[in-house]
Amino acid sequence: MARSLRPSGADDLGLRRALSDRLLPLLVAAMTFLAALALAGSMAAEGLAEHWRSGAASMLTVQVPSPEAGAAGGGSRADTVAHILAATPGIESSHRLSADDIAALLKPWLGENPASLALPLPAMFEVRLNGAEFDAGGLAARLSQAVPGTLVERNGAWLARLADLVRSLRGCAALALLVVVFIAAAMVSLATRAGLAWRRDAIEIVHGLGATDGMIAGLFAMRITLLVLGGALLGLVVSMPVLLGLTSLAAPFGSGSAEPLTPAELLRALPPMLWTQLASLPPIAAAIGWVTAQATVRRWLGKLP
């Protein structure tokens, strides 16, 4: 049985006029543009969160009340804490804040010269972790035993909020993608219906001559798929300058450098996963076009005997 009306793929139903190559590709291009932005936004949120997470997660603060008092093992409480921190696996470095550093931190609450208030200020250690085999609970227990009253503080609350924010942003991006897919499918369905109405007589003629639903739906699907694919490629091309511009603006937050990126660095700055996702947009759009056109035409043909 013939799979198409003509092996050469000629326009037997006159679909080049019935399905114009103007409006549908432009609308699909707009949808692809939005989808590319949503994907990039989602990935950027994840990237920034990961950057902040790695910074915050690699830091902890140790507070030692009465630092100069003697500890049980001899030496001051602050020195004992410093020894324990130095001997703990997973800690890259620890740094005791100077009195000036502490004064600067407390300035908003205690004014210019907190020492003049004769308050018993604790010693503060800023600890940087190397990420390997660090046991925060074990450290807290050891410090509490050797130097009672010592506090170990991780930035867990902020990390949880950050994770919630990123989850919300990614959820919004996913929702935006779903809406884009729905609108694209609706546009294809409307365009196909318009084409069916425009070519109703021709379809009824070839149907009467023995064309199967698959043949007719295949002609529509092929034309729609080509239009959608062209539109998606156009939308992707248009989205690239915008994405690279946003990447350029966001780069200092990731690299810490205020120097503008070269074009090559900009291209490399986009994560490989984003490239993969962007490259998958045209085939996915084409698949949506093909499936929607097939379903729309077959449903319409179902009304014929």
Place this chain on the structure above:
Amino acid sequence: MVKLEGVALRYGWPSGGAVLHDLNFAIAEGGFRWLLGPSGAGKTSLLRLLTLAVRPTSGRLNLLGVAVERARRAELPLLRRRIGTVFQDFRLLPHLSAFDNVALPLRLAGRPEGQVRADVSEMLRWVGLTSRAEALPPELSGGEQQRVAIARAVVARPALLLADEPTGNLDDVQAERLMQLLRELNRLGTTVVVATHSTALVQRYPGRALVLAQGRLVHDGDSGEAPPPEAVSQHPPDAAR
């Protein structure tokens, strides 16, 4: 073979009115029938049934061995390819050349392109349109379009050929050639049904005739014995039976 048993057709069922009532007749394989009757008698509706453009509302319709009223929808395309139809309004695809219009049934049947070219060229030569092969239907005269429609209907050697006023736009010479073609196809085994208003044509080529009036079959016999159209158009259907 074509066989109708108690066939009725009603458009817009269940609210629409019936256009064909209780049709019973059979045409053996290789048979020939004139389909006669006044305007509005139901000739076109009967042809629509036989071209599978509609299915019967009730009754049994057997076409070329397929029980149409029970057939799955997916079976019908293959059956349609065995039926050739010449429509009164030609029903050509306006964006395709005369050649491609004639080639459609062969391409639908999956014939090799080389065979398509040979068969279509031969068919166009036979209907005298070789020089107009690349012309689009809007560029052709009514008679030329009629000949393209005829070529398309017979190019795939259908088992059943239906023609609705096939000589309406043809001059006498072309009409004569067409009737010879229909007779030749009929002689080779094609079942032929020709709907016409032309009593002159029927008189020139006498044969069996089906006469419809107000959607009912009022005569199935020799065309010479068929009641004249003006008689059946005023005849109460029940009495005519």
